[in-house]
Structures are given as C-alpha cells and as structure tokens.
Amino acid sequence: MLPASFLAPALIVLVAINVVPLFYTVTTSFEDYYLPKVASRHFNGLGNYAELLADDRFWGALGRTLLFVTVALAIEVALGFGVALMLIRQKRLVGLLRGFILLPIIITPIAVTFVWRLMLPALILVEIWQHTPELMLIIFTGLLTLPKEVIEAAVVDGARASQIFFAIKLPLLRPILMVGVLFRTIDLFKTFDLFYILTRGGPGVSTETLAVYTYTVGFSFLRLGYGSALALVLFLIILAASFLIVRWGDVRLG
Template identity: 35%
Template sequence: MTAVSIDNTMTQGKQVKKSKPSRLAPNYWPFVLPALVVVAAVIVFPWAFTLWMSVNSWTLGQERVFAGFANYVRLVQDMRFWESLWHTTVYTVLSVVLPLFLGTLAALVFDAKFPLRGLLRGVFVMPMMATPVAVALVWTMMFHPQLGVLNYLLSFIGIGAQEWIYNQSTVIPSLVLVETWQWTPLVMLIVLGGLAAVPREPYESAEIDGANAWQKFRFLTLPMIAPFLIIAVIIRSIDAVKSFDIIYAMTQGGPGTASETINIYLYNTAFAYYDIGYGSAMAVVFFLVIIALSFVLLMARQRANWSNAEGR
C-alpha cells in the first residue's frame, strides 16, 4: 500500500469520526422540577397568600375588603401587640442565656473523665427527647400551688408556697424554667462537641507556664469553643422566639395576657377571633423579626470564625 493510499484512508477515518453526531448536553430539569413544585406549594404559596391576606380586611363570615396597609398601621397602634413583643423578648433572652450557661457548665463537667460518665450523659439528655406537650402537662402539675411537688420541696427549706404560672409576675420565669430544663441538654451536646475538637497542646503549655483552671478556661477554652457557643445561641434563639406549644399548653397566654407572646397573640387573633387579615399582617411582621434576628446571629457566627482564624 502506497503512502498516498494510507493518507487517504486516515483522512476518511477522521471524516467518519467527525461526522458522528455530538452527544446532547444532559437536561436536569425533569429531576429539578418536582422539587421546585414542592417548594412552591409548601413554602412560596403559603407566604405569598399570607402577604396578600395581610393587605385585606377579612373576618371569617364577613366579606373580604382590600385594606392596603391599614392592618400594619393598626399593628403599630396596638399596645397588646407591643406587650406581646416585650414578653417574647424577655422569654427569648432568658431561654437563651440560662441554657447557654448551664449547658456550657454541664459540658465542662461531662468532658472530664469519671466513673459512669456515659450513663449520666444519657440521663442528662433525656428531657430533650420528651414531647413539649407532655413536658408542659407534667410541669403544670408540679407547679400547682397546693398539690405541686415544687412547693412541697420548698417547704423543707422554709420557703412558702409559690404561685408559679398562676401569678402574673412569676409566670414567664416559670415558663423559662421549663424551657431551660428541656433544652439545656441540647446546648451541652453542642458545646461538648466543641470541647472534643479542642487540641490539648495549648493546655500543656499553659500548665508549664503556671496557669490555673480559670485562666485556662478564660484564655484557651472559651475562645476555641466560641463558634460552637454561637451555634447554640442561634439554635436556641430561633427556637425560643417561635415557642408556642409549651406556653399554650400551660397558660394559653395567661393569667390575663401576662405570658402572651407574639405566637399566642397571633393564634388568638387568627383562630379565636377569626380576624384573618390582621393575623396575617402580624405573621408577616413576625417573619421579618425572625429574619432580622437570624441575620444578626449569622453575622455574629461569621465574626466568631474570623476571630478564631486570626487567633490561630
């Protein structure tokens, strides 16, 4: 075979290869579309409908009338709304600070090695596994002024009977006590995970330099677990600000309106007074409050990461 025929054969082979149709780019829409439909049906549509209802004046059984921003103006002038916002703020702050402090303390204790540590860890996290309504019912019986076990225990140390959730001045601290009891184990688990990731070399150097336990915690442990503490604050803040089940099961916002948070007031407005338009406006404002709170907490989390990186 001559060189010319070989060249012709190679050229024809290249032309045959070039003439093959190219593969089409994969189309992912058939796989993405069902998820988009579900998200639109479960998330987008309810919020769009709520936003639309918030600019309407509609009470069940009456005709719906377009009201513009009248519901939002009414919300600004509603002192009961501002009172519920204050109750929500106090409840959230206390429900974050107390579990954060006690959970961190418990994590430091359970990070040490001692007999039956695993068993005690399991016992400590048990409240977190209980359903909120069951927890509310048990604590309601414990808070009873005459028959409750808490007042019985207080009598042994000379403290008189307390009214707990039946008094306007003590109802929110009592509810925070329940929230703290149930969710301190969650903070403990988060911080305990942070302590497990902490290197031991800096502690050995600190011991050589003569640092005591407080100095090691203040200048070594606390900065290194700060990102985990921020995560605990984010989770507890979002969970506490939207807390409903425990409060409603125990007090339904009472006595009077002393424990009425935004969630309870919103529920009563929409489903007890059937003022759907005003309740929708309240839900929109509450959603914006949660978004703002989440943004602030995430910024704090990011700053904690930057500080930790700079420290390294």
C-alpha cells in the same frame, strides 16, 4: 440528565411547603380579611400594620417574648456550658448520665408541659429544663474536638483554668456556639405549644407572647388579615435576630 434535575423534587416540595404559604401570608397581611365575612374581604394597604403599631396588646406580647427569649437563652447557654465542662472533666459520668440528661429532649412538648403543669407552672423553667440538653450536647461535642496540644501548651506555660477557658476554649467554640444559639433563638421566638397548653396566655394576657397572640387573632378572633400581619412581623423579628447572631459570629471569627 443534569445533576441539578435531581434536586427538582426536593425544590418543589420546599417551595410548596415554605414559599407559597409565606407569599400568601404577605399578600393577606395587606387585606381586611375577617373570616365570617369573607365576602367583604378587600385590600387594606398598610392598615393592618398601622393598627399593629397602635396595638398595646401587641407591644405587651412583644415585650414578654423578648424577655422570655433573653432569659431562657442566657440560662440555657450558662447551664449547657456548666454541664458540658463537668462531663468533659468526669468522662466516666458520660455514659451513666447520658440517658438522664437527654431525657427532656426525647419527651414530646405536650407531655413535658403536662408534667410541669402538675409540678410548677413556670414557663421559662419548663423551656430551660427541656432544651438545655440540646445546647449542652452541642457544647460538649465541641469541647471534644478542641486541639489538646494548644490546651496542654497553655497548662505548661502556667495558664490558669479560667484563662484557658476564656482565651482558648471559648474562642475556638464560638462557631459551634453560634449555631446552637441561632437554633435556640429561632425556637424560642416560635414557642407556642408550651404557652398554649400551660396558660393559654393567661391569666389575662400576662403570659401571652407574640406567637400566642398571633394564633389568638387568627384562629380565635378569625381576623386572618391582621393575624397575617402579626405573623409576618414575627418572621421579620426572627430574621433580624438571626442576622445579628450570624454577624456576631462573623465578627468574632474574623
């Protein structure tokens, strides 16, 4: 039996879960598909995408999505670095604070959103509070793996702490940081439960992101064709952002 045959069950499941729905979404995005009138479903060409380009609500949701991703990611990276550097210098605190710091990751998103709904309905703060520990853990682990000889040599040569960080630690951490930023970027673009539970995109559409708008079009307006077009555009945006992050990592490493 060929070794590759052992991968067959996993590949079948992977195709069934990912490839088939993606193919269906692509084909549906070219159709005028309104669920209550399924009998009138027909091929619409690029009609949904033409409507999307002229849809002010889409552009507003896209702008809010980009703002949410940019602000949340920047603060999460900064806080993750800050906490990781603090823990690497005060290793006695690691055991004491580990459970407290990782608590937001353990709590389910629904429970987190209900807690914050009672305290402070600030969506970006919720995301930062819950997911900063993920980046902190990645960065902290990376700091532990840095070669001590290089850092000690820099200290002996009289390098300042800031010089050591920017000239030695940060370049060495870039591969790990790139992975963390990539995962968080994808998660931030897909964030739905947070917005849906806390605000439903309101008041009005002031907190409606592209993920929420896609859900609203598909499952509230029942316009599955246009909703599929929105979902595919969101997928392509995530794919482009992921490509740029990986390219950034390759340039830095090369």
